Amino acid sequence: MSFLEYGQSELTAVLNELGLPKFQHAQIRRWVFARKCSGFDGMTDLSKQYRQKLSEKFGSVFQGTQMKHQRSDDSAEKILIEWRDGERVESVLLRDNRNHRTACISTQIGCAMGCKFCASGIDGFVRNLTRGEILEQLLRLNSLLPDGERLTHIVVMGIGEPLLNLENLLSALDDATSSGGLDISVRRVTISTVGLPAGIQKLAEKVAASGKEYKLAVSLHAPNDELRTQIIPQNQRCGIKNILRATDDYFRLTGRRVTFEYTLIDGVNDEREHVRQLVGLLKHRTAIVNIIPVNPVPELGFSTPPEQKIRQFVSGLTDNGIQVKVRFRKGDKIDAACGQLRRTSRENTGFNKNLSAN
Ligand code: SF4
Known part of the structure; x- marks a missing residue:
């Protein structure tokens, strides 16, 4: 091992x-x-x-081989690691002017959730990453930083649904957040899920019991079930109401305010009516909304809304007392939409093992 x-x-x-x-x-x-x-x-x-x-x-501390390292102008770096079975995973390092050094890591090879704006959804699920493979991404990203600098934040927002690989993820995060490990504050770790109510419940119980109360982000992306199911087919099984019930429990058990991610897609989920519905869902909740203008995925024909529309959407929420952050895209030049590097690389190298999973 x-x-x-x-x-x-x-x-x-x-x-x-x-x-x-x-x-x-x-x-x-x-x-x-x-x-x-x-x-x-x-x-x-x-x-x-x-x-x-x-x-x-x-042998060595690492088990994978780094196949690619891409750097963009806006301080994002992306690596592609190949594991012993030939499967590949991508991980991103983001730096900002607040001295945050954030690792964005993956938890699975491919993903079964099939979100329509996501390149990983196109390929389907292959397997879970092991504890060591998750930890190795963090260590490799940490190594990209010069001496005297180290990772300060982790976002589990790469490829895969983290709550479907919870044991391995939490085990890796134990080392990432322990004082003899990477020593990253628990409060600076965000686990992002597509919104699986049972998984959120399980996570809430585990982190409340361990005292490692990680931040939870839920990919909402639409304010009603009909539209959400079109964007995230998985929604058909759980529904927004059940997700919100689970996030209410997460807040109750951990005291941590849940973030709702909302990828804004031009002409799809960015209309006034969507703002009104979103306000209805969240105005009585202690929550924060992260607006993320979509990274275009050429195969799917999704494009970024114009700036004016983004501003209107945001003010529609803030005028109703909802706290909003707009997360601008980083790393466009390095194919930073989740899954794109792995796809591009595979297309270029003839690496096509997973195509049958589509
Ligand atoms: S957005 Fe995340 S959950 Fe959805 S398909 Fe992509 S990797 Fe999976």
Whole structure:
């Protein structure tokens, strides 16, 4: 099993078996999480004999191979990692002028949810990422930062539905948020879901019990079931009412205000009537709405609304007392719409294993 697949206590047991003294366990974790070291040979305060044992047992810290690294003008960087089974995943590093260094990570290869504006939905679901694969994305993105800088925020908004891979995600986030790990504040971790009521409930119970009350973001994208089902076919099974009931519980159990993501698509969900309906859903809730003008997906014919329309939509909500943020797109030049890099890369390289899942 690869190094990052082991949780903290399991790793302790393995290192004990290898005969490494206790004080060196913490040293190894420090090399991996704080000192951005991915090869055991580089852990120079361990004896040569121990470094060799670690290399024999695990090979290297990472199990994937970085196939691509793209950088855009607006401080977004994107990497594409290939795993041992040939499947690929993409992860993004975003920097802003508030010194936030945000990792956007994926939890699945492909996705079964089929959201109409999303390139990953086109390909369908392949498999869940393991705990180690999720953690490796974070460590690789952290390594892109110069010495003295480290990740400050995590958004689980890449490919996949995180609540369908909850155990592996929470296990990886344990290391990301622990003091001997990446030491990122729990309050700076956002889990974004398409809105699965049972999954939200389970997450609420788990994070309330562990004290790791992550921020929850729900992709709403439409203010009524008919339209939402067109955009997110999964909605047919759960419906907006049940999602809101679950998010009310999340707020009650964790005390954390839920964010509703609303991807604004020109001519689809950006009309006055949609504002009125959205106000009806949220005005009595402690919530925040993130408006995200859509990243165009050429295959699907969706385009970004004009600025004027975006402004009208936002003021329609704020005039009714709803707190709104507009999240401007980053990384357009690096195909940052979820799933696009993986698709583009596959098309260019003849990597087409998943096409049958469409
Ligand atoms: S937007 Fe997210 S949940 Fe929807 S298909 Fe894409 S990856 Fe899946």
